[in-house]
């Protein structure tokens with residue numbers, strides 16, 4: 001096993017210069033998505049419109065469901081596979097920006113995933129708006145050599161064109177929806193429809209060509225819809241679709257309650273993680289209750305809930321009153337730009353503390369990465385840039401947590417380091433008040449573009465491999481840094497074994 005970021009700086013991908021072979025796979029004219037570019041922001045406006053004028057996701061989803069039912073998709077939305085009692089699968093979150101970080105994950109994924117039965121893409125399959133013609137460079141090309149089926153749940157970005165691209169690729173080439181009912185003039189829905197972003201005319205004309213890249217029989221999969229369950233070996237994997245705003249509609253809620261019954265141990269996959277950044281987000285179900293209520297119900301036998309949306313890895317082992325431990329995981333590090341972890345406050349949620357919490361990248365590495373980005377962007381490198389040792393030391397001081405990497409020479413924490421850490425959003429111990437922070441948390445506000453040339457290794461990307469037996473699940477988070485060393489032997493950044501009931 002190779003060194004991870006928890007062992008050494010080299011294990012994190014710092015200080016080495018041999019780039020990975022993924023570069024050969026990157027398309028020559030890879031699109032660079034910049035979340036500062038007004039064109040991308042304007043195209044991705046439907047989430048904001050849904051929050052202002054009412055969210056049409058549930059209604060549109062019902063019309064997609066009717067189309068799939070008419071085409072003969074199973075009413076219970078269960079995919080019944082014939083995997084043996086012992087099998088493995090991959091979970092990859094927030095993949096589709098089509099840039100170097102997405103492709104950098106591929107070699108390690110092919111290596112660690114070579115004997116897996118299938119992969120699940122956990123939300124945001126295609127940025128910025130889920131267009132059908134983006135599936136070539138952002139899905140079919142990167143995963144062309146993965147020899148097994150890929151299932152997916154959509155994220156908010158896949159919904160920015162009413163899910164049309166996603167339905168074509170994953171749901172048996174379902175064609176576009178006919179126009180919905182005309183809204184009453186001057187109503188909220190009418191205003192929304194005036195401003196609504198719609199697919200480019202002719203979008204999808206290159207899809208047939210792109211599909212050839214994953215055309216072998218072993219790679220094919222058809223889903224009953226954007227939300228589904230997979231019965232595989234001894235477990236049931238339940239994938240939900242949280243739409244534009246991170247909620248689920250009443251019809252899907254009723255289905256989720258139904259499909260959660262029964263003795264099989266279950267794993268939830270969602271585009272809205274239930275615990276993230278030290279907070280609990282139970283995910284409301286239209287008409288009452290939450291997704292987390294359903295997950296915690298002992299009769300439903302969930303053992304883990306894995307969510308994309310936030311582009312890093314986090315794990316919260318929550319011990320419930322009845323003595324069970326549920327693993328709540330964030331797994332959105334599969335390709336898009338990296339969300340900071342150094343902005344996660346000292347963890348204390350649902351009984352989970354720093355002693356049990358895990359994340360990747362480590363907070364110190366995240367701060368070093370962002371300090372470098374800000375330094376380059378602002379041309380104030382001498383002020384901003386922190387080495388990974390300095391960053392780890394100032395994190396340890398501010399959050400009052402122990403060193404997370406086997407310590408080398410301890411760095412002296414200076415006023416500049418404290419100032420940079422504070423500006424870049426590192427929290428403080430609760431007794432120390434809030435200060436001004438630069439926007440590192442929300443991609444939309446950030447001062448840098450994730451796909452820009454200044455975005456260089458280590459990328460701190462990750463994917464999950466889950467090994468299933470009748471007795472237990474073994475969940476491992478593997479890293480991809482963009483460096484050759486971690487491509488050859490992807491480091492294990494976290495590992496947990498979950499006994500099955």
Ligand SMILES: [Fe+2]
Pocket residue numbers: 094123124155309310311332336
């Ligand atoms: Fe995302």
